[in-house]
Amino acid sequence: MMNGMKLRFPEGIDTETFLRDYWQKRPLLMRGALTEYDFPLEPEELAGLACEEEIESRLVIGHDRYRWELHHGPFDESRFSELPESRWTLLVQDVDKYLPEVARLLEPFRFIPSWRFDDVMISYAVPGGSVGPHIDTYDVFLVQGMGRRRWQIQPHPTRDALIPDLPVRILSEFEPEQEWVVEPGDVLYLPPGVAHWGIAEEACMSWSVGLRAPSHQEMLDSFTNFLLERMPEAEHYRDPPLPPAKQPARIPADVVPHTFNELDRWLQDERLRQRWFGSFVTEVKAHLAIEPPAEPLSKGEILHHLRQGGLLKRHPFSHFAWMETGAGECLLFACGDIYETSGLSPDLLETLCSADAIDEEALTPCIDDDSFLNTLTELVNLGYLELAHE
Ligand SMILES: [Mn+2]
Incomplete structure (x- = not known):
């Protein structure tokens, strides 16, 4: 069913070994992995998207290692002609949602469940442009679409401290252990937690296939809200067998597991868990509202x-x-x-x-x-x- 493009893994690696040895574990550079994709978007078209009201875009200007500027779109067309010749990057989120030919880039990654995918973010950078050294909390396939970019990575950063008071998340320490210059069709896979810094060697475009990785905090928040909407209001706290209280102010420690036994009936309800999970992972990002048709159909x-x-x-x-x-x-x-x-x-x-x-x-x-x-x-x-x- 999913015909067409395949990811060309390096010699000796196939889908199974990639998932076993690299996925969520180790970075992998895949030279020429997607040379058959024609990257159907020009820098001017990307700039055009960044001028659209409903599309999320950012402009990052890096003056030096410690001085960064961040601007949010939508941008005026004239904005781009005023920019310097080096050291800036334009990033546009969710391009796959607007252009079906960009969504095709997801095809070669279909060996990963589709509900794990977030978006295709496309960036255009002039020479020296980058978003600085940083760590992401999700997996990403960095597909080079145009020009050359130098990637430096530190797979196990010892510290994740950021330079304070910056509008962008920039690591205060970054000691690259590996470095590559990628070309169109090359794909760099990074699991979460790898420090990375990609600097444009020349005008270049990178297409990031990003995965979804909600935090435990977000998940518990969503799950408990899901439960709250489905639990009957009428169930209340009940005492365990109660001896006469000698010290009336004391909370007997066994009251806690007793209470949690009651709550666990809800937390452990497999039926509700399954429904929450599917519902949660298929939710649409808030800014991507789907409009129903003007006239309902029969x-x-x-x-x-x-x-x-x-x-x-x-x-x-x-x-x-x-x-x-x-x-x-x-x-x-x-x-x-x-x-x-x-x-x-x-x-x-x-x-x-x-x-x-x-x-x-x-x-x-x-x-x-x-x-x-x-x-x-x-x-x-x-x-x-x-x-x-x-
Ligand atoms: Mn990144």
């Missing part, structure tokens, strides 16, 4: 569209995923919403969540199933699926 209209050879396509901002729960059910997750599906095969769910386009044939034999058609209609009327012709 089941009949959607069925008619498909019967006429029409297609359904996922909204480019959307995240879809599915899960076989182990309790004999499959859940479909779309943009944080949870759908309990019955009678949908894993193959159909996978198609719904990852095929480029969905046609009538892909949806047989479920197309006549009323509850499935209801789900499909809801997905269309939320804007998660869009009617398309091709």
Whole structure:
């Protein structure tokens, strides 16, 4: 199904060994790993995107190791002609959401689950341009698209202290252990925690395929809120067997595990955990709002569209995923919403969540199933699926 581009690993490494030995463990430079991709975006077009109101962009100017400027887009077109000839970088986030030909860059990375991906960020730098030495908390594939960039890395930084009072996160100490000059088609994989500094040798563009890695703090915050919305208000604290209190002010230590036994019933509820997880990992970033269609469509209209050879396509901002729960059910997750599906095969769910386009044939034999058609209609009327012709 996912045909087309493959990542060309270095000699002696394949997908399995990459995932086993490098993924989330060690950096890997892959020379010429993506030479067949044609990087369909010019610097001028990237600058154009940075002028758009709804697109997130940044301009980083590095005067020297300790002096940095950060400016947030959208920018005026004239801004770019006023910039110096060296030492600045323009970064544009989520370009894959706006340009399908940029989203194609995700194809060769499909051996990693799609719900792990965040975005393709594209940067353009003039000679000497960089965002300084820093550490990211997520995995990234740094794909060189144009020109040459010098990457220096320190895989196990001893300190993560930042230079204080700067608008950008710059490490105060950086001792590179490895260094490469990358060229178009080269891919540098970095796991989280590797200190890195990439400096443009000449005008260059780097395409960063970034993964999602929410913090434990964010996850607990989201999970407990999810639970709070689903727990009955009426359940309250109850005492364990109570001896007469000799020291009325004392909290007996065994009250704590007793209380947590009660709370653990919620925290350990596998059914709720699974629903939260799928919902959480398919949530859409707040600034990427999906607009529902102006006029809601009926089941009949959607069925008619498909019967006429029409297609359904996922909204480019959307995240879809599915899960076989182990309790004999499959859940479909779309943009944080949870759908309990019955009678949908894993193959159909996978198609719904990852095929480029969905046609009538892909949806047989479920197309006549009323509850499935209801789900499909809801997905269309939320804007998660869009009617398309091709
Ligand atoms: Mn980085």
